[in-house]
Amino acid sequence: xxxxxxxxxxxxxxxxxxxxxxxxxxxxxxxxxxxxxxxxxxxxxxxxxxxxxxxxxxxxxxxxxxxxxxxxxxxxxxxxxxxxxxxxxxxxxxxxxxxxx
Numbered sequence: 001x002x003x004x005x006x007x008x009x010x011x012x013x014x015x016x017x018x019x020x021x022x023x024x025x026x027x028x029x030x031x032x033x034x035x036x037x038x039x040x041x042x043x044x045x046x047x048x049x050x051x052x053x054x055x056x057x058x059x060x061x062x063x064x065x066x067x068x069x070x071x072x073x074x075x076x077x078x079x080x081x082x083x084x085x086x087x088x089x090x091x092x093x094x095x096x097x098x099x100x101x
Contacts, residue, residue: 022071027062030074034058037081046088051080 034055041047058073 022067024062024067027058027067027070027074030071030078031055031058031062034074034078034081037078037085041081041084041088044085044088046084048080048084051077051084054080 034051038047038051038055041051054073054077058070058077061067061073062070
């Protein structure tokens with residue numbers, strides 16, 4: 001029972017910092033990371049169209065001043081781009097296992 005108050009305060013502080021609103025700097029950092037990953041996927045010739053549309057949605061939300069939505073969309077676009085990079089690199093050699101010999 002002694003630890004319940006400090007533990008509750010620690011949890012409340014942790015949740016409060018995690019729930020803060022995103023600002024323009026957060027968006028710009030997330031968008032830059034997503035754009036870099038998207039360009040890498042394009043270089044591998046495996047850029048997913050959903051990544052491009054999610055990046056466009058992030059930019060549109062940022063233009064409207066909704067940096068929470070813009071940051072979330074940019075992070076989603078980065079995840080999609082990284083998944084397409086993973087797909088491209090893993091399938092680079094995987095096709096050989098399916099080849100009929």
